[in-house]
Amino acid sequence: MTTSSLELSRSEIAAAIEEFRRKPVGQHSATLQHIINIMRGEPIEGKYVLLCTKPHREWVLAQMNGRAKPITVFDDVVFHDLHTAELAIFRLRWKRHFGELPPELLDDEKTLLPPPAPEAR
Amino acid sequence: MLKITGYADRVSVFPGETIQFMVNCEAAAYEADIVRVVHGDTAPAGPGLKLVPIPSFPAATYPGRPQRIHAGSFGVVPDGPELSALASVSVQAMIQPTTPAKGEQGIITRWDPVRGAGFALVIDENGALALRVGDGLGGEATVSTGRAMHAGTWYFVGASFDAASGEIVVRQEPLRTFPGRDDTGSASATVSVRSIAHAGAPLLFAALFAREERGRIIAGAHYNGRIEAPRLCAVAVDRAAMEQLKTPPLPPLVSSPLLAAWDFSKDISGVSLVDVGPSRLDGYVVNMPARGVVGHLHQVDVHDWKSAPEQWGAIHFHDDDVYDAGWEADFAWKVPDDLPSGVYAARLRIEGQQQHVTFVVRAPRGKAGSKLLYIFPLATYLAYANEHFGTNSALVEMHLNRATVLHPHQVFLNEHREYGHSLYDTHTDGSPVYYSSRFRPILNMQPTIEANHGARPSNLWLFNADTHITDWLEENGFDFDVATDEDLHNEGLGLLRSYRTVMTSTHPEYYSRQMWDGLFAFTESGGRLMYMGGNGFYWRVAFHQTVPGVMEVRRAEAGSRSWEAPTGEYYHSFTGEYGGLWRRQGGRAPNVMCGVGFIAQGFDESSYYVRKPGSEDPRAAFILEGVGADERIGDFGLIGGGAAGMEVDCHNPALGSPPHALVLASSERHSEAHCLVVEEMLYNFMGSTGDVCPQVHADLVFYETLGGGAVFSVGSIAWAGSLSHNGYDNNVSLITKNVLDRFLDETPFEVAVREASLSR
Numbered sequence: 001m002t003t004s005s006l007e008l009s010r011s012e013i014a015a016a017i018e019e020f021r022r023k024p025v026g027q028h029s030a031t032l033q034h035i036i037n038i039m040r041g042e043p044i045e046g047k048y049v050l051l052c053t054k055p056h057r058e059w060v061l062a063q064m065n066g067r068a069k070p071i072t073v074f075d076d077v078v079f080h081d082l083h084t085a086e087l088a089i090f091r092l093r094w095k096r097h098f099g100e101l102p103p104e105l106l107d108d109e110k111t112l113l114p115p116p117a118p119e120a121r
Numbered sequence: 122m123l124k125i126t127g128y129a130d131r132v133s134v135f136p137g138e139t140i141q142f143m144v145n146c147e148a149a150a151y152e153a154d155i156v157r158v159v160h161g162d163t164a165p166a167g168p169g170l171k172l173v174p175i176p177s178f179p180a181a182t183y184p185g186r187p188q189r190i191h192a193g194s195f196g197v198v199p200d201g202p203e204l205s206a207l208a209s210v211s212v213q214a215m216i217q218p219t220t221p222a223k224g225e226q227g228i229i230t231r232w233d234p235v236r237g238a239g240f241a242l243v244i245d246e247n248g249a250l251a252l253r254v255g256d257g258l259g260g261e262a263t264v265s266t267g268r269a270m271h272a273g274t275w276y277f278v279g280a281s282f283d284a285a286s287g288e289i290v291v292r293q294e295p296l297r298t299f300p301g302r303d304d305t306g307s308a309s310a311t312v313s314v315r316s317i318a319h320a321g322a323p324l325l326f327a328a329l330f331a332r333e334e335r336g337r338i339i340a341g342a343h344y345n346g347r348i349e350a351p352r353l354c355a356v357a358v359d360r361a362a363m364e365q366l367k368t369p370p371l372p373p374l375v376s377s378p379l380l381a382a383w384d385f386s387k388d389i390s391g392v393s394l395v396d397v398g399p400s401r402l403d404g405y406v407v408n409m410p411a412r413g414v415v416g417h418l419h420q421v422d423v424h425d426w427k428s429a430p431e432q433w434g435a436i437h438f439h440d441d442d443v444y445d446a447g448w449e450a451d452f453a454w455k456v457p458d459d460l461p462s463g464v465y466a467a468r469l470r471i472e473g474q475q476q477h478v479t480f481v482v483r484a485p486r487g488k489a490g491s492k493l494l495y496i497f498p499l500a501t502y503l504a505y506a507n508e509h510f511g512t513n514s515a516l517v518e519m520h521l522n523r524a525t526v527l528h529p530h531q532v533f534l535n536e537h538r539e540y541g542h543s544l545y546d547t548h549t550d551g552s553p554v555y556y557s558s559r560f561r562p563i564l565n566m567q568p569t570i571e572a573n574h575g576a577r578p579s580n581l582w583l584f585n586a587d588t589h590i591t592d593w594l595e596e597n598g599f600d601f602d603v604a605t606d607e608d609l610h611n612e613g614l615g616l617l618r619s620y621r622t623v624m625t626s627t628h629p630e631y632y633s634r635q636m637w638d639g640l641f642a643f644t645e646s647g648g649r650l651m652y653m654g655g656n657g658f659y660w661r662v663a664f665h666q667t668v669p670g671v672m673e674v675r676r677a678e679a680g681s682r683s684w685e686a687p688t689g690e691y692y693h694s695f696t697g698e699y700g701g702l703w704r705r706q707g708g709r710a711p712n713v714m715c716g717v718g719f720i721a722q723g724f725d726e727s728s729y730y731v732r733k734p735g736s737e738d739p740r741a742a743f744i745l746e747g748v749g750a751d752e753r754i755g756d757f758g759l760i761g762g763g764a765a766g767m768e769v770d771c772h773n774p775a776l777g778s779p780p781h782a783l784v785l786a787s788s789e790r791h792s793e794a795h796c797l798v799v800e801e802m803l804y805n806f807m808g809s810t811g812d813v814c815p816q817v818h819a820d821l822v823f824y825e826t827l828g829g830g831a832v833f834s835v836g837s838i839a840w841a842g843s844l845s846h847n848g849y850d851n852n853v854s855l856i857t858k859n860v861l862d863r864f865l866d867e868t869p870f871e872v873a874v875r876e877a878s879l880s881r
Contacts (some may be wrong), residue, residue, distance in 0.1 A: 025577065025725050026792055027726070028792060044514065047515055048529050050524055051527050052529070053524075056578070059526065066510065069536075074538055082577065085524060
C-alpha cells in the first residue's frame with residue numbers, strides 16, 4: 001500500500017530519479033526536492049537509517065522503532081559508500097510512498113539498487 | 122553495543138593536580154593511557170587521526186567492572202525521630218503527573234522495601250492515586266481511587282491512615298476536568314495493618330526508596346511530573362483539614378495537626394527542600410529535578426519567579442534526570458608539572474572498542490605558556506552532551522537533507538537513557554531538559570566520534586570538529602594554551618589578561634554572563650579575538666551557584682529551538698537571570714561580541730566565500746595577502762566540501778556589528794537546506810532558503826577595538842574543516858595564518874574610526 005501520490009509525468013519522475021542517482025546530497029531540482037520531502041516526512045517508527053559499522057568504510061541498513069527502542073539492524077544489507085546507501089533508502093521509500101517504479105526504471109541497475117532482503121538481527 | 126564508558130571528576134586541570142577517572146567496563150580488563158588530542162578526525166579525506174601518547178602515563182591494564190548510572194530525580198528528607206515515630210499519617214500535595222500510565226510512581230513515600238514497612242502515596246499501575254501501608258510483619262495493604270489520572274492535569278491528592286482503626290482514605294481531585302472525564306475519585310477501606318513505624322527509610326518525593334550504596338540513596342518507581350506543596354500530618358485528618366493545608370498561608374501551627382509542610386518555592390536556586398512547618402524536616406533533591414517551574418497557582422502577567430516565588434512552588438521530577446553518575450574512581454593521574462597546556466584524553470581500550478575521556482590541561486596557574494589561548498567550549502559541549510538528535514525525532518533528516526547515519530554511541534544512548542540528555546532533548550514525558558552535567562560519560566565529547574550534524578566527508582560536530590583547529594595550530598607551529606569556558610566563567614577577564622589573542626572553537630554557542638563579560642572586556646581592552654566558527658555567543662546559560670559542573674538553559678521566546686520553555690519558565694532557576702538568546706538581552710547580540718550573528722543553517726553541503734570591497738581596504742591588507750582578487754575562498758573542505766556552511770553568521774550593524782567593521786568576503790550559492798533562522802523571519806515567507814535568499818550567507822569580518830585590539834570572525838562552522846586541505850596549503854589556512862601572525866604581534870592596531878567609516 002502506498003501512502004503518497006505524485007502528480008508527475010513518467011519523464012519527470014525519470015529525470016528526478018536520474019538526478020538523485022547522480023547527486024543524492026546537496027542542491028536538488030524543485031521536483032526532486034519535492035519528492036524527497038514527501039518521503040522523508042515519514043514518522044520515526046519504521047524510518048530507514050544507516051548504522052555505521054566501520055567508520056568511513058561500512059554502513060548497514062537499519063530501521064528506527066521509536067524513541068528509546070532498539071533499532072532493527074539489517075546486517076546483510078551492507079554498503080561501502082554513502083552514495084549507494086542513499087540510493088537504496090530512496091528506492092525503499094519510493095516503493096512505500098509511491099509504489100513500484102516504472103519497469104524501465106527498475107531495469108536500470110545503475111538507477112537504484114535492488115531491494116534488500118532484510119533480515120533483522 | 123558499547124561495553125566501556127567513562128568520565129573524569131573534572132574537565133579542566135592544572136599541572137600538578139590530580140584527575141580521577143571513573144570507568145564502566147563489562148570486559149574483565151581494559152587498557153588505559155593518556156594521549157594528547159591533536160586531530161580526532163578519522164576521515165580518509167583528511168590528514169588522519171593524531172593522538173599522541175604521553176610518556177609519563179604509559180599504557181597499563183586495569184581490571185574492568187560494570188558501573189551503573191541510577192537516573193531519576195527525587196527529593197529526600199532524611200529519616201529522623203519525627204518520621205520514625207509516625208503511627209497514623211496523612212499526606213497531601215498538588216501534583217501534575219505527566220506520565221500517569223507508565224506504572225507505579227512514588228509521590229510521597231517512606232517505604233522500606235526489605236521489611237515491607239511504612240507508607241507510600243503513589244500513582245499505581247492503573248494511573249490512579251493509591252496509598253500503600255505496611256507493618257513490617259508481613260501485613261501490607263493498598264487502597265486506590267481506581268480512577269486513572271490524565272497527563273498534564275493538576276490534581277489535589279491526599280490520603281490518610283489511622284493506625285487505631287486501620288482506616289485508609291485516598292482522594293484525587295482534578296483542578297479542572299472536562300465532559301466525559303472520570304478522574305475524580307476517592308476510596309476508603311479498613312485494613313488489617315495497624316503500624317507503619319518499622320520503616321528504616323528516608324521520606325522521598327517522586328520515588329520509592331530502594332537501598333543505599335556507598336552513602337547514596339538509590340530509588341525506584343520514579344515519578345514524572347510536578348509536585349507542589351506536599352504536607353505531612355502525624356494523624357489521620359479529614360478533607361476539610363487538608364483543604365486548610367492545601368495552599369499558603371498555613372493555619373496557626375499551634376492548633377494544627379501538621380508535622381511538615383514543604384515549600385518548594387524556597388531555595389529555587391539551590392538544592393534544599395525547605396519545611397516551613399513546625400518540625401523543620403528539611404530535605405534535598407537528588408539528580409537535579411527542574412526548579413523554577415510554574416505551579417498550580419501561576420497567574421497570567423507574572424513571568425519572573427523572583428517577583429512572586431509562591432507561584433513557582435512546584436518541582437518537576439523526571440525519571441531520566443541525572444546529575445552525578447557517582448561511579449567509583451578506577452585510576453588517577455597527577456598531571457606532570459611540565460606538561461604543556463592542551464587537550465588530552467584518557468584512552469580506554471578493550472578488544473574492538475575504545476572510548477576517550479577528554480580533558481584540558483591548563484597552563485600553570487598564573488603563568489601563561491603562550492600568547493595564544495584556545496577556549497575549549499565546555500558550555501556548548503555540555504549543551505550537546507549525549508544528544509539524541511538522530512534517535513528522538515524523525516525531523517532530523519529533514520534538517521540534514523540526507524539520510525540519517527547513526528553511530529554506535531548514538532545507538533547506545535538511545536537505549537541507555539540513564540546516561541542523561543543534552544539540552545536539545547526532551548525528557549521521557551516530553552518536557553524540556555533544562556540542565557546538563559559533566560559528572561557522567563559524555564560520549565560525543567571525544568576524538569574519532571562522528572555526528573549527525575557536520576556534513577560529509579568528515580561528519581564532525583563540536584569537539585571532534587574543533588580538533589581541526591588544534592591540529593592546524595600544531596601543524597603550523599603555534600604555541601597555545603587551553604582553558605575551558607567554564608574556567609572563563611569562574612575567572613572572567615583575569616583568565617584572559619595574560620594573552621594577546623583568544624581563539625574560539627567552531628561553535629561557541631552557549632555563553633553565561635560571566636563568560637560574555639570576560640571576553641568582551643578582553644576585546645575592549647586591547648585583546649584580539651579570532652572567532653573561528655558560526656552561531657557563536659547565541660544562547661544565554663547559567664551555571665549553578667553552589668553545585669559544581671551543571672549548566673542550565675531556558676529556550677525563551679525566540680531562536681532556533683529544539684523545544685520551547687513554557688510560559689513562566691524563561692528565567693533560569695540557578696541564577697534568576699532571564700534566559701534565551703543573547704540577542705534578546707539588550708545590546709548583547711552576537712554581532713556586538715564578534716561583528717557577525719547567526720543568520721542561517723543547513724547541514725548538507727557547504728559553500729565558499731568571494732572577496733568583497735572591504736577586502737580592498739588597506740586595514741585588511743595583511744589578512745588577504747597572498748589571496749587573489751577573484752579567488753574563491755574555501756571551495757573545499759572536510760565539513761560539507763566548503764568553508765562556509767552548517768551554521769553561518771552575517772554582518773548586521775542593526776544588531777550591533779561595529780560601524781567600522783570590514784566585510785572582507787561573503788559566501789554565496791548556499792543550498793536550499795540552508796534556511797534563514799527563525800529569529801530573522803518573524804513571520805514565514807517563501808524564498809527563505811539558501812538557493813534563493815541573499816540573506817543566507819556567511820560574512821568574513823575584521824575590525825579593530827579600543828586599546829589596540831582587534832576581532833576577526835569567519836562566521837561559519839565549516840571554516841575549520843578547510844584548514845588542512847592540500848597539506849594545509851590553501852587560502853583558508855593562509856588567511857587564518859595571516860590573521861594569527863598579526864594578532865600575536867604586540868604592535869597595537871590603530872585606526873581612526875571616522876576614517877575607517879569613510880573608506881567603506
